[in-house]
Amino acid sequence: MPKRTLSLLLFWTLVFSGYSAEPEKSVVQITNYSQTPNWVQPWRFNRVGAGSGTGFLIEGRKIMTNAHVVSWGKEILVKRYQDPKPWRARVKYISHEADLAILEIEDERFFEGMEPLAIGDLPYVRSTVTTYGYPAGGQQISYTRGVVSRIEMHSYVHPGNRAFLTVQTDAAINPGNSGGPVIQDGLVVGVAFQGIPGLENAGFFIPPSVINHFLEDIEDGEYDGFPLAGVQIQPLQNPAYRRMLKAPNDSVGARIDTVLPKSGATKLLQEDDIILKVKDYEVGTDGTVIYRGNRLGVSVIFQEAQDGESVPMTVWRDGKELQVDVPMRVFHEDKRTGNQYDVLPRYFVHGGLVFTPLSLDYLRSARASSEELIYELNYRRREKPDSMREEPIVLASVLQHEVNANMGVRGQLLVNKINGVQIDKLEDVIKAFDEAKGDKHVIEFMGEGSFECLDREAATKAHEEILATYGISEDRRL
Amino acid sequence: MKKSILILAALLLTPALAAFGQARPNGDKWKASVIDIEITGKSYDYIQPWSKSTRTLRKIGTVVGEREILTTALGLNDNILIRLQKGGRGRWFNGEVKWLDYHANLALISSDSDSFWEGLNPLELADKDFNAEGLKIARWRSGKMETRSAEFYEWRDRLSQQSFLSYMHLRANTEADGLGAAEPLVDGEKLVGIITGKGGDTLSAIPYTFIGPALKAVRAGESPKCGIFDFTWQPTRNPDTLEYLGLKGEPRGVTVIKVPEKKGRKSVLKVRDLILEVDGHKIDNEGEYEDPVYGHLTIENLTTANGRRAGDKVKIRILRKGKEMEVTYTMPAADYELDLVPDHIFDQEPEYLMKAGLLFQPLTEDFLRRWGSSWTTRAPFRLKYFRSKESTEKTPSLVVLTVVIPDPINLGYEAIRYQVVDKLNGKKIHTLKDLVAAFREPQDGFHIVELMKGSTAQRLVIDAERADDATQRVLARYGIPKDHYFKGEPTGGGLMRRPVGRRRGGD
Numbered sequence: 001m002p003k004r005t006l007s008l009l010l011f012w013t014l015v016f017s018g019y020s021a022e023p024e025k026s027v028v029q030i031t032n033y034s035q036t037p038n039w040v041q042p043w044r045f046n047r048v049g050a051g052s053g054t055g056f057l058i059e060g061r062k063i064m065t066n067a068h069v070v071s072w073g074k075e076i077l078v079k080r081y082q083d084p085k086p087w088r089a090r091v092k093y094i095s096h097e098a099d100l101a102i103l104e105i106e107d108e109r110f111f112e113g114m115e116p117l118a119i120g121d122l123p124y125v126r127s128t129v130t131t132y133g134y135p136a137g138g139q140q141i142s143y144t145r146g147v148v149s150r151i152e153m154h155s156y157v158h159p160g161n162r163a164f165l166t167v168q169t170d171a172a173i174n175p176g177n178s179g180g181p182v183i184q185d186g187l188v189v190g191v192a193f194q195g196i197p198g199l200e201n202a203g204f205f206i207p208p209s210v211i212n213h214f215l216e217d218i219e220d221g222e223y224d225g226f227p228l229a230g231v232q233i234q235p236l237q238n239p240a241y242r243r244m245l246k247a248p249n250d251s252v253g254a255r256i257d258t259v260l261p262k263s264g265a266t267k268l269l270q271e272d273d274i275i276l277k278v279k280d281y282e283v284g285t286d287g288t289v290i291y292r293g294n295r296l297g298v299s300v301i302f303q304e305a306q307d308g309e310s311v312p313m314t315v316w317r318d319g320k321e322l323q324v325d326v327p328m329r330v331f332h333e334d335k336r337t338g339n340q341y342d343v344l345p346r347y348f349v350h351g352g353l354v355f356t357p358l359s360l361d362y363l364r365s366a367r368a369s370s371e372e373l374i375y376e377l378n379y380r381r382r383e384k385p386d387s388m389r390e391e392p393i394v395l396a397s398v399l400q401h402e403v404n405a406n407m408g409v410r411g412q413l414l415v416n417k418i419n420g421v422q423i424d425k426l427e428d429v430i431k432a433f434d435e436a437k438g439d440k441h442v443i444e445f446m447g448e449g450s451f452e453c454l455d456r457e458a459a460t461k462a463h464e465e466i467l468a469t470y471g472i473s474e475d476r477r478l
Numbered sequence: 479m480k481k482s483i484l485i486l487a488a489l490l491l492t493p494a495l496a497a498f499g500q501a502r503p504n505g506d507k508w509k510a511s512v513i514d515i516e517i518t519g520k521s522y523d524y525i526q527p528w529s530k531s532t533r534t535l536r537k538i539g540t541v542v543g544e545r546e547i548l549t550t551a552l553g554l555n556d557n558i559l560i561r562l563q564k565g566g567r568g569r570w571f572n573g574e575v576k577w578l579d580y581h582a583n584l585a586l587i588s589s590d591s592d593s594f595w596e597g598l599n600p601l602e603l604a605d606k607d608f609n610a611e612g613l614k615i616a617r618w619r620s621g622k623m624e625t626r627s628a629e630f631y632e633w634r635d636r637l638s639q640q641s642f643l644s645y646m647h648l649r650a651n652t653e654a655d656g657l658g659a660a661e662p663l664v665d666g667e668k669l670v671g672i673i674t675g676k677g678g679d680t681l682s683a684i685p686y687t688f689i690g691p692a693l694k695a696v697r698a699g700e701s702p703k704c705g706i707f708d709f710t711w712q713p714t715r716n717p718d719t720l721e722y723l724g725l726k727g728e729p730r731g732v733t734v735i736k737v738p739e740k741k742g743r744k745s746v747l748k749v750r751d752l753i754l755e756v757d758g759h760k761i762d763n764e765g766e767y768e769d770p771v772y773g774h775l776t777i778e779n780l781t782t783a784n785g786r787r788a789g790d791k792v793k794i795r796i797l798r799k800g801k802e803m804e805v806t807y808t809m810p811a812a813d814y815e816l817d818l819v820p821d822h823i824f825d826q827e828p829e830y831l832m833k834a835g836l837l838f839q840p841l842t843e844d845f846l847r848r849w850g851s852s853w854t855t856r857a858p859f860r861l862k863y864f865r866s867k868e869s870t871e872k873t874p875s876l877v878v879l880t881v882v883i884p885d886p887i888n889l890g891y892e893a894i895r896y897q898v899v900d901k902l903n904g905k906k907i908h909t910l911k912d913l914v915a916a917f918r919e920p921q922d923g924f925h926i927v928e929l930m931k932g933s934t935a936q937r938l939v940i941d942a943e944r945a946d947d948a949t950q951r952v953l954a955r956y957g958i959p960k961d962h963y964f965k966g967e968p969t970g971g972g973l974m975r976r977p978v979g980r981r982r983g984g985d
Contacts, residue, residue, distance in 0.1 A: 234934075234935045235890050236890065237889055237890030238888065238889050238890040238891060238938075238939060238940065239886075239889065239941070240887070240924055240939050240940050240941035241890070241938070241939035241940075243941075244922075244924050244939050257935050257936050257937065258936060271936070271937075272937070285890075371859075371862075371863050371866060372866075374859065375859075375863055378859075379859070379860065379863070379932060382931060382932030383930065383931050383932035384931070406715050406716040406717055406718070407715075407716050408712060408713050408714070408715055408716060438722075439721070439722075440718050440719075440721065440722040442722060447866075448710055448712075448735055448736055449710070449735040449736050449749065450712045450735050451712075451719070451733075451735070452716055452718075452719060453716060453718040453719040453721070453722040454718055455718045455721075
């Protein structure tokens with residue numbers, strides 16, 4: 001399927017390259033009225049904020065923009081080129097990983113006189129590109145021109161824990177440009193999306209390979225995501241290490257350092273396998289391949305696959321060459337270590353104690369600097385995967401009431417056990433409270449081993465009152 | 479706390495008047511007792527542990543006895559030269575450390591020179607009748623004795639300057655600035671304490687109550703060690719928790735939440751014991767007790783109160799599973815190595831082992847301090863995280879591969895640094911000596927270094943046969959004098975180990 005789609009897109013490219021003499025007519029200004037939840041008091045919402053960005057029409061009456069332009073959107077308004085009328089839009093598909101989104105507009109009149117822009121190819125370094133957008137909230141479209149400075153794997157700020165292919169340009173890309181097309185020869189060669197504060201003349205855009213991956217992914221009406229190979233690759237440049245692994249020659253092949261459990265590679269690849277080739281790309285000793293003239297980490301090839309697709313690899317193991325087809329899988333387990341969007345935090349309140357899953361969003365909102373929490377979120381998975389809990393739960397806050405006023409804790413603690421039951425996920429908290437028999441609930445925390453008690457009867461009795469006092473309409477969100 | 483201040487004030491009214499009557503100008507009575515001390519010590523660069531330099535600092539000492547100058551232990555570690563000056567000017571005399579204790583933060587310095595002691599007079603230690611409102615701080619400033627006033631504020635336990643040990647300090651309000659160099663806090667001709675620092679308007683001083691028993695023991699030829707409580711407790715204000723633990727009657731006590739897991743150390747306390755009394759002192763829910771003289775102090779102060787020290791037995795009354803009972807707790811000595819990451823390694827050059835350009839160092843806070851004054855936030859998380867862990871039988875200490883010094887033998891590993899070593903050649907690694915032993919057993923001609931799971935790379939392999947040649951090459955090319963330094967070995971590098979003062983004095 002992906003191959004066919006690619007060629008289809010290329011076809012459109014040819015057809016439309018003639019049409020796009022005035023790409024600005026296909027570029028829209030987007031205003032997003034958004035509202036984020038409060039992760040410390042998860043039933044509450046923060047104030048409504050307004051943000052503006054850029055988008056552009058692509059084939060299929062889709063408006064493409066950045067995910068960060070429309071995240072947490074309550075009301076999204078779109079304006080056409082030189083047209084003051086706002087049109088209501090809604091998010092049809094969103095990839096927070098790749099910072100891309102597709103909006104749809106129900107009113108067909110919106111599309112009158114607008115031609116979709118076609119997606120082109122990865123531009124060459126040193127070639128010239130033009131960005132189209134509405135930076136700094138201006139009413140008029142703005143054009144900036146620059147050259148492609150370099151192409152490399154770069155972390156995407158929006159998810160916070162993913163890196164994809166990124167193109168750097170010296171064309172000015174400012175807030176408000178986000179989601180706008182970067183155009184070369186009438187074709188979209190990128191979506192402007194991020195900059196680095198303090199780094200001048202450096203804007204970044206998302207290249208066609210990532211855009212196309214997203215578009216192919218949603219062809220079946222569902223977004224799956226960008227898969228990972230499930231391996232960590234390390235350079236294999238030390239002569240002794242190469243000799244120990246009986247590596248075939250000195251200039252090819254990097255070493256598989258770690259194979260992630262429960263990944264597509266788990267049974268197929270092993271630590272210390274030498275990865276020689278991925279598809280037809282020869283892997284250098286530092287784990288890079290030459291991809292369209294750029295030396296890039298081999299993961300650029302893995303990321304081309306869709307969820308579940310296999311990527312053929314040639315590996316060297318025990319002095320022999322092996323051919324392996326490694327299925328690429330979308331990895332969700334680390335989502336809490338990145339920014340999460342559009343999904344309201346789960347929580348449970350009992351006796352004024354607020355429990356919620358540990359996440360980066362929580363840590364940031366709570367301004368928590370506890371080493372225990374940081375370790376649990378970012379390090380335990382890699383260091384002690386066996387002791388990893390499905391969904392570590394924190395006591396986010398304690399809503400002051402006489403039943404809990406004497407507790408020595410006020411929140412920001414990882415919950416170990418409640419009434420003797422190990423807490424692996426939020427549902428365990430509810431179950432532990434529901435099924436309690438003793439007079440006191442006993443809540444044990446991780447770290448030093450501190451614990452607190454709560455009178456069972458008094459907590460149950462105070463429950464409604466606490467909810468009413470703090471304006472909590474539901475004691476849980478699951 | 480307020481109550482105790484009132485009592486003190488009442489007690490001290492009479493001597494205060496007396497002191498006023500005797501007052502002489504410009505602190506004459508302290509001139510013969512306050513000594514300037516200049517300490518030169520070795521300072522180490524943990525980035526290049528073989529490289530040494532020196533540091534010099536000035537502080538103050540107080541003559542407290544026959545050829546005895548009392549000061550804090552701060553800055554006396556790794557000293558190579560101690561010089562003493564009396565009268566705030568003139569000749570410097572060589573001194574030497576007679577006794578010091580880093581946990582207690584006290585030291586006695588002496589000098590072999592008879593002429594130094596001429597004209598000096600010891601100050602006596604104060605007692606409970608000191609004048610709380612008429613305290614003075616005495617120090618030399620440009621050859622003149624400067625005296626500043628201070629007013630007693632409270633007794634409070636505070637962490638010792640370089641230790642996890644907490645004991646009762648005296649706190650007093652003063653307008654004097656730049657304090658913390660062990661300036662004597664005096665009442666008339668009596669030493670009330672030596673000053674460790676000032677925060678806001680309040681200075682902290684190690685009081686005579688703590689100094690007295692220590693001096694007594696040292697003079698009796700003993701070498702007392704401070705004891706500690708090696709269990710962790712939590713304040714227990716919550717009546718529900720007290721009820722759950724089975725306490726009847728008035729709320730009191732704190733709960734034990736952690737006991738050490740060290741071999742040969744069976745804890746008499748258990749997790750969830752409610753501590754009701756320590757040495758007959760009733761413990762409240764905050765972990766404090768009411769001392770009839772000093773007011774509210776925390777349990778920790780009972781480790782050192784009344785001259786108590788390591789090895790002493792402490793009666794602890796507890797509630798365990800609803801039953802009251804008494805256990806006898808024997809205090810272990812305060813020791814930096816109780817922690818997985820020791821706070822300090824004093825009087826010893828930094829240990830290291832360099833093999834084939836791979837530099838291994840023990841994980842200590844001294845090492846982490848190389849990240850500067852904000853090291854607790856700036857040091858790598860995976861290293862500083864271990865600070866909250868205690869040294870256990872399974873993991874007594876950690877070794878870090880701190881840097882790879884580039885050489886052909888370690889090609890490809892240059893970027894690996896600050897990773898905890900798990901195994902070498904299949905052997906578990908806790909110390910540098912473990913490494914030495916494991917390096918003797920290469921695997922089929924290779925040394926295989928395994929780093930702790932979650933590291934940037936999990937494994938490094940180097941050529942075992944060429945490793946020693948490479949070590950020599952790295953030593954020569956990078957100007958490193960030696961491939962290792964282990965605790966207790968004679969030091970290289972030409973700096974004197976013995977205090978210069980003693981050598982000269984003995985001539």
